[in-house]
Amino acid sequence: MINVKQSMATKVLINIAVLFFVVVWTIPTAGLLVSSIRDKDQLALSGWWTSLSASEQSLIHRTENPRDTQREQNGLFVLRGTITEANGGPISRFGWRAQQPTEYAVGEVAEMKKGKTMIVFEDGSYELRSPEKWQGKKGKRVFYTTTVPPKFTTANYSEVLNAQGLGQSFINSMTVTIPATIIPILIAAFAAYALAWMQFPGRILLVATIVGLLVVPLQMSLIPLLQIYTKVGAFFEVNAKTYMGIWLAHTGFGLPLAIYLLRNYIAGLPREIIESAKVDGASDFAIFRNIILPLSFPALASFAIFQFLWVWNDLLVAMVFLGNNEEQLVLTGRLREMLGSFGSNWELLTASAFITILVPIIVFFALQKYLVRGMLAGSVK
Amino acid sequence: MDINFDNLVSAIFLMISAVFACVSYFWGSNYLLDKLLPSLNQTPTKAAKNIRLGNAIRPWLFLGPALLLLTVYLIYPVFDSFRRSLMDADSSEFVGWSNYQWMLGDTKFQEAAINNLLWLIVVPAAATFLGLIIAALTDRVWWGNIAKSLIFMPMAISFIGASIIWKFIYDFRDDGDQIGLLNAIVTALGFEPQPWIQLPFWNNFFLMAILIWIQTGFAMVILSAALRGISEETIEAAVIDGANELQVFFKIMIPQIWGTIAVVWTTITILVLKVFDIVLAMTNGQWNTEVLANLMYGWMFQGGGDFGRGAAIAVVIMLAVTPIMVWNIRNASAEMKGK
Numbered sequence: 001m002i003n004v005k006q007s008m009a010t011k012v013l014i015n016i017a018v019l020f021f022v023v024v025w026t027i028p029t030a031g032l033l034v035s036s037i038r039d040k041d042q043l044a045l046s047g048w049w050t051s052l053s054a055s056e057q058s059l060i061h062r063t064e065n066p067r068d069t070q071r072e073q074n075g076l077f078v079l080r081g082t083i084t085e086a087n088g089g090p091i092s093r094f095g096w097r098a099q100q101p102t103e104y105a106v107g108e109v110a111e112m113k114k115g116k117t118m119i120v121f122e123d124g125s126y127e128l129r130s131p132e133k134w135q136g137k138k139g140k141r142v143f144y145t146t147t148v149p150p151k152f153t154t155a156n157y158s159e160v161l162n163a164q165g166l167g168q169s170f171i172n173s174m175t176v177t178i179p180a181t182i183i184p185i186l187i188a189a190f191a192a193y194a195l196a197w198m199q200f201p202g203r204i205l206l207v208a209t210i211v212g213l214l215v216v217p218l219q220m221s222l223i224p225l226l227q228i229y230t231k232v233g234a235f236f237e238v239n240a241k242t243y244m245g246i247w248l249a250h251t252g253f254g255l256p257l258a259i260y261l262l263r264n265y266i267a268g269l270p271r272e273i274i275e276s277a278k279v280d281g282a283s284d285f286a287i288f289r290n291i292i293l294p295l296s297f298p299a300l301a302s303f304a305i306f307q308f309l310w311v312w313n314d315l316l317v318a319m320v321f322l323g324n325n326e327e328q329l330v331l332t333g334r335l336r337e338m339l340g341s342f343g344s345n346w347e348l349l350t351a352s353a354f355i356t357i358l359v360p361i362i363v364f365f366a367l368q369k370y371l372v373r374g375m376l377a378g379s380v381k
Numbered sequence: 382m383d384i385n386f387d388n389l390v391s392a393i394f395l396m397i398s399a400v401f402a403c404v405s406y407f408w409g410s411n412y413l414l415d416k417l418l419p420s421l422n423q424t425p426t427k428a429a430k431n432i433r434l435g436n437a438i439r440p441w442l443f444l445g446p447a448l449l450l451l452t453v454y455l456i457y458p459v460f461d462s463f464r465r466s467l468m469d470a471d472s473s474e475f476v477g478w479s480n481y482q483w484m485l486g487d488t489k490f491q492e493a494a495i496n497n498l499l500w501l502i503v504v505p506a507a508a509t510f511l512g513l514i515i516a517a518l519t520d521r522v523w524w525g526n527i528a529k530s531l532i533f534m535p536m537a538i539s540f541i542g543a544s545i546i547w548k549f550i551y552d553f554r555d556d557g558d559q560i561g562l563l564n565a566i567v568t569a570l571g572f573e574p575q576p577w578i579q580l581p582f583w584n585n586f587f588l589m590a591i592l593i594w595i596q597t598g599f600a601m602v603i604l605s606a607a608l609r610g611i612s613e614e615t616i617e618a619a620v621i622d623g624a625n626e627l628q629v630f631f632k633i634m635i636p637q638i639w640g641t642i643a644v645v646w647t648t649i650t651i652l653v654l655k656v657f658d659i660v661l662a663m664t665n666g667q668w669n670t671e672v673l674a675n676l677m678y679g680w681m682f683q684g685g686g687d688f689g690r691g692a693a694i695a696v697v698i699m700l701a702v703t704p705i706m707v708w709n710i711r712n713a714s715a716e717m718k719g720k
Contacts, residue, residue, distance in 0.1 A: 010626075011521075018518050018528050021511075025532045025594065028546045031562060035549065047560045175392035182396060186403040191447035198440040204717050206444070211713040213455050215706045217655050219677050219695040221454060223688050224461035226681075227472075228453075243392060247399075252454025255447055284439055285411040313539030315658045316678070332541045332658075339545065339662055346549060346560070353545040357538045364537035368530065375599065376606050 029357075036354045039151035040347035054089070054147045058101050061085060062139030063128065076129045083124035083144055093145040094120040101143030120144060156351035164348065166355055168326060169334040173312060173356075175243060176322070176330055180250035180311045181304055187251065188258030189300065193288050195259065196267035197274055207263065213256040222320055225249065229321065241323040249321050250314075254307050261306075264377055265299035266292055302374025305367050309360050331356040403446070410442045459699065466692040480693040490694070493671040497701075499585055500592075500656060500672065505649040507593045509642060512600025516608055517630060519601075529605065533598035540595070540658035547591045548663060551577040579668045588670055591659050596652065600645045607641035608634060647705050654701050673698050 035048045046055050061083045063069075070077045083091065095103035096110055096118050104110045110118040120126040126142055134140075161167040194200075195207055233240030269292070277287050293300075315332040322328040329337070335352055342348050364371065418431035418438075465472045466480055484490045515532060519525035535543065552561030553576040559565045564574035578584045611634055619633045635642075657674035664670045666679070673694055680691040 014518055014521050018515075018522050018525070021515050021518070022528045022531050025535065025597070027562070028550055028594070029534070029538070031549065032546045044560070046558050047562065047565050049562070049565070171386060171389050175389050179392055179396040179399060183399050183403070186400060187446045187450065190407055190443040194440040194443035198436075198443070200437065200440040204714060207717055208710045208714050209456075210451075212706050212710045213451060215651050215702045215709065216455055216459060217651075217674075217695070217698045217702060219655065219674055220462045220699050221458040222677075223465060223681060223692050223695070224458035225454065227461075227688075244395070247395075248450070249454060252450045255451055256455070259447060283411070283415070284443075285408065288443075309537055313537075313542075315539070315541050315661075319678075320681075332539050335539075335541050335545065336662060339541075339548075346552075349545050350549065353542045357542045360537040360539070361534065364534060365530070368533070372602055372606075375602060 032350050032353055035346060036156055036350035037152045037154065038156075038347070039153050040156065040345075042148065042151060043347050043350075051152075052150055054149050056092070056145055057148045058143065058145045059085060060101075061142040061144060063126075063142065064139055065137045066134035066140055067137055070134045076131060077133050079128040079134060079140065081126060083120070083126065083142065083146075089146045089148055090122050091120060091124055091144050091146050092122075094118070094126075095143045096141070098141075098143065102145050118142065156347040157355070160348055160352045160355065164334075164338065164352065165326060165329070166331070166334060166352055169329050169331045170355065172328060173330045173332075173359075176246055176250075176318065177308060177311045179243075179247045180254070181307045183247060184251040184254040184258045184307060185300055185304060188255055188262050188303070189293065189296070190288065191255075191259050192262035192266050193284075193292050195263045197287075197292075198284065210256050210259050210263075214260060216256075218253060218316060221253070222316075226320060239323070241321060241328065243322075243328075246317065246321045249317055250307075250311050253317070254310065257306065258303050261303050261374060261377055262296065262299050265296055269295055298370060298373060299377070301367065301370040302377065305363060305371045306374055308363060312360055406446065407443070410445075411439070414438060414442065462692045462695050462699070465688050466696045467689075469689050470687040472688050476689065480689045483690065484693055484697070489666075489671055489676060492669055493666075493673045493676045494697075496585055496669070496671060497654065497673050500589055500653045501650060503586065504589050504592050504596065504653045505646045507589075508596040508649050509600045509604075509645050511593065511597045512602075512645065513604050513635075513642070515597065516601045516605035517634075520605065520608065529598075529601060533602055535595045536598045538595065540591075540656075541662050543591050543595055544659050544662035547587075547594075548578070551587060553577065578663055578670075581669050584664070584668055584670055588659055588663050591663075592653065592656060596649050600649065603641060603645050604638065607638040611637050647708075651702055651705060654698055 031048050034051055035043055038048065038051050041057070042051070042055055045057070063079050063081050066079055070079050072078075091106050093102035093105060094110070095101045096112050097103070104120075106120055106122045108119070112118055114130070114132070116128065116130040118126065118128050120142065124144075128134075128140060128142075195203060195210075229240045229245055273291060273295075274287060277291055282290070313332065315336060318330045318333050319336075322330065322333070324333070335349075335356055338349060338352055414435055418435045420428045420432050420435070423431065467475060467477060469476050515529075519528045519532075522528065538546070550562045551564075552559070553564055553574055554560065559568055559574050563577060568574050577587045580587075615633055615637070616629055619629050624632070655674055656672055657678060660666060660670055660672050660675045661678070666672070666675050677691050677694040677698070680687050680694060
């Protein structure tokens with residue numbers, strides 16, 4: 001773009017700077033994705049950036065029922081076994097007291113109380129000896145430290161999708177989003193055409209009003225609408241919180257941007273096409289359907305993406321106009337509830353968050369072109 | 382998976398009905414108008430009169446549903462919120478300015494107002510500045526479009542999803558390895574780990590970082606387009622006069638895109654005034670991080686809800702966006718009249 005000659009060093013510096021920004025901006029999401037597929041025990045103990053390296057874990061093994069499995073050998077009572085939970089990872093340290101689970105290195109003989117001894121080998125096999133008979137049916141505890149290989153799993157996802165109700169919320173989000181995206185487009189397109197190409201008194205005033213409504217904060221609408229909804233619900237003796245209610249709410253809130261974007265686009269269509277159609281005797285309805293709609297596809301697509309992302313990601317409107325029950329809780333609302341009840345269960349939170357951001361990210365990457373176009377048209381110049 | 386698809390099925394059915402209803406409204410009303418005011422086979426004066434009348438009515442048929450919805454969902458509530466802000470908790474009695482008086486004396490409101498001011502100063506400035514820098518840099522590398530795409534991506538993520546992403550980064554452990562990235566970096570550098578979102582005052586900035594992370598991509602995309610729209614001649618002239626690249630950027634390019642910078646700035650400002658989800662999810666206003674929108678939501682439902690106070694806080698947010706609103710309307714009307 002600029003014809004300034006850049007030295008090699010500047011070029012390298014610029015590349016490094018861009019790389020830095022890209023890394024800073026993508027790392028948070030990458031951390032979420034990696035964490036969501038990690039084993040929950042590993043996730044709770046080590047940072048996600050270590051997920052590819054093996055980690056040390058201190059665990060407990062119990063011997064088999066000592067009373068029945070012990071063998072007498074040279075006057076000593078011996079319990080033998082192998083630690084199998086370590087998944088083949090080598091054992092590095094062991095101990096017999098909970099206070100000092102890493103007291104001994106493998107191969108060392110640990111002196112326990114009353115002349116008993118314990119020895120654990122690297123491969124997990126162990127031996128406990130006692131001059132007296134082992135008592136009780138409960139297995140004796142062997143504390144050991146092992147290196148656990150990295151473990152990835154989809155268990156977190158199946159947990160949140162089934163047990164935590166994310167699957168149902170996903171459907172609920174779809175239920176809210178699809179109509180709340182389509183309905184405003186239809187209504188706005190007709191209004192935009194009227195504002196762009198039809199002559200009537202008060203047109204400029206209307207456009208100005210819509211530009212003004214673009215920035216009206218949602219907060220102004222919440223209380224009055226909640227009251228209207230309660231009254232309407234009571235009048236018809238139905239629940240005030242319905243899908244119909246939230247579709248209309250999202251339609252109302254989305255209309256200013258929809259009309260503004262579409263009007264700007266439709267007003268910019270070539271005058272000759274529309275006028276020649278009128279001369280040919282086409283009605284406004286026919287012009288709209290046969291000329292305006294097909295030509296406005298890029299603007300329609302831009303708005304559709306905006307509205308889709310906005311509705312899918314919305315939390316406030318859903319919290320006010322939809323119920324908190326299984327049939328109505330959308331993904332964002334569910335995430336908020338989980339944040340309250342599983343504040344530190346990161347395996348559940350990361351998996352749930354990833355499910356909620358998956359759809360918008362797919363839409364984003366697939367239709368980025370239209371999104372950018374709409375943003376450029378939408379920012380008031 | 383035990384999932385109830387009934388809602389989705391009825392949603393699809395209702396959606397088709399809604400689309401059908403819309404189309405039949407527009408088509409039907411248009412048809413009816415043509416039938417009631419025929420222009421064919423009439424005396425010329427009658428036909429002319431009918432055409433004129435039809436043309437006067439038709440725009441309102443097209444605008445009808447939109448105007449109705451805008452009135453119910455946006456225009457009427459603005460007036461109704463003003464009215465309720467002058468009334469008591471359940472909007473039954475007129476109480477004058479007492480909700481506003483309460484507000485001025487309330488420490489939580491003061492905290493929210495100050496925090497909102499901080500957000501207003503920091504977030505638009507940081508997002509616009511970073512967006513501008515990144516836009517300028519990415520235009521100079523061959524993989525700039527991929528870089529832009531990745532930096533733009535957080536735009537698609539919900540505030541609540543982003544909050545979880547960042548809460549994980551700010552995670553704090555008293556003992557053991559830190560699993561939060563920020564504390565891991567801090568401990569690796571030899572400092573003490575901190576419970577970031579509980580640190581008074583500074584925690585606000587950790588919450589703002591989330592919105593900056595989301596909005597920088599928006600600023601970058603708009604400003605990048607503006608930078609590309611700058612006429613080459615001005616740049617070439619500067620280069621011939623011996624300006625170096627930094628001088629070209631700050632003295633030639635920036636002054637030409639001031640208008641766009643202002644647009645980006647105000648757009649983010651409006652968003653910041655309404656910030657709600659991030660604070661709700663990260664702290665719910667604890668540890669001195671309250672903001673107006675979250676406070677308003679709290680009063681709306683707290684203990685059965687105090688609609689008077691809630692509405693009063695909403696009015697404050699509304700007043701804060703009003704200057705931008707007036708400015709936008711003036712620009713738009715000037716543009717309309719210019720045509």
